[in-house]
Amino acid sequence: MPRYYFNLSNKRCVTDPYGTVLLDKNAAMSHALVVARELMFNSAGMLGQRWAAWTMLVKDKDGKNVLTLPFSEVPEGMTRH
Amino acid sequence: MVQKQSNGHLQNRLLAALPPKAFSLFEPGLRASTFKQGAIVQEAGEPVDQIYFPQTGMISLLVVTQEGVGIEAASIGREGAVGLHRGLGKRRSFTRAVIQVSGTISHISADVFERAVGQSDTIKDIITHYTEVLWVEAQQIAACNAVHSAEARFARWLLQVQDRVDSDTLPLTQEFLSQMLGIRRTTVTLVARALQEAGLIRYRRGQIVILDRAGLKEAACECYQIIQHETLPQIIGVNLASP
Numbered sequence: 001m002p003r004y005y006f007n008l009s010n011k012r013c014v015t016d017p018y019g020t021v022l023l024d025k026n027a028a029m030s031h032a033l034v035v036a037r038e039l040m041f042n043s044a045g046m047l048g049q050r051w052a053a054w055t056m057l058v059k060d061k062d063g064k065n066v067l068t069l070p071f072s073e074v075p076e077g078m079t080r081h
Numbered sequence: 082m083v084q085k086q087s088n089g090h091l092q093n094r095l096l097a098a099l100p101p102k103a104f105s106l107f108e109p110g111l112r113a114s115t116f117k118q119g120a121i122v123q124e125a126g127e128p129v130d131q132i133y134f135p136q137t138g139m140i141s142l143l144v145v146t147q148e149g150v151g152i153e154a155a156s157i158g159r160e161g162a163v164g165l166h167r168g169l170g171k172r173r174s175f176t177r178a179v180i181q182v183s184g185t186i187s188h189i190s191a192d193v194f195e196r197a198v199g200q201s202d203t204i205k206d207i208i209t210h211y212t213e214v215l216w217v218e219a220q221q222i223a224a225c226n227a228v229h230s231a232e233a234r235f236a237r238w239l240l241q242v243q244d245r246v247d248s249d250t251l252p253l254t255q256e257f258l259s260q261m262l263g264i265r266r267t268t269v270t271l272v273a274r275a276l277q278e279a280g281l282i283r284y285r286r287g288q289i290v291i292l293d294r295a296g297l298k299e300a301a302c303e304c305y306q307i308i309q310h311e312t313l314p315q316i317i318g319v320n321l322a323s324p
Binding site for chain 1: 228229230231232233255264265266267268270271272274275278279286
């Protein structure tokens with residue numbers, strides 16, 4: 001199974017150096033959503049930037065972009081799983 | 082678990098707070114041993130047969146769900162003890178107690194301790210007061226887990242661990258942090274990397290170094306200040322120590 005890396009991008013980057021092994025791209029999308037909700041839960045933002053300004057970039061082991069999840073598109077009111 | 086020659090029992094603050102006469106009632110039964118990270122010293126649902134007084138390191142009390150997930154309800158270092166209420170009579174443990182940071186722990190057979198408690202109202206009072214302190218901490222943590230952000234809880238938790246182990250370098254794995262805080266490993270990594278970007282910690286696999294304690298306090302929720310064991314007894318008006 002492939003390993004996916006969930007990086008956060010804005011003016012500053014927060015990278016995930018370890019990655020997570022997941023079944024496929026769909027599983028990576030679900031994981032990205034869960035992580036985004038866990039991060040956004042009762043929190044205004046990260047490193048002084050509002051969540052709406054952040055994007056999650058999911059990459060494969062070759063550094064190729066697999067998915068892009070702008071936090072502005074994460075459904076509101078959804079909290080922890 | 083490795084038995085130690087020198088005992089060091091009084092490094093535990095509860096033991097140090099006992100008047101010498103009360104302490105002498107059970108001191109001969111105390112043993113000091115080292116315990117490794119991850120060891121389970123008390124399983125949920127099992128009879129409590131030992132009481133643990135950490136000298137160094139830290140023990141987590143976990144509530145274990147049917148899915149086998151353990152969420153932290155309280156953490157105990159040298160300011161406290163695990164299984165203390167067993168001194169009042171036979172008990173089964175409600176939580177699982179896991180060594181979270183390796184260390185030296187004084188421990189005693191529950192039956193021996195219970196006999197000492199039977200002869201000393203001073204020890205009984207300390208048990209009652211300490212149980213109240215733990216109960217308040219558990220209530221605060223329950224609220225914290227329900228309403229505070231991953232980042233605030235993570236910061237709160239690091240400060241708590243630092244207080245208990247008395248070191249800036251905390252040997253904590255990503256898996257462990259993920260379990261304790263009830264969030265995915267990826268979320269732990271991203272929150273830790275953001276705190277690193279902000280200059281508050283240095284994060285490597287299996288190890289966190291606290292660089293800016295004041296900054297971390299600002300990032301943490303108010304729960305940290307509330308559950309500090311130094312101040313909690315005063316807040317709820319109990320007298321734990323009479324050194």
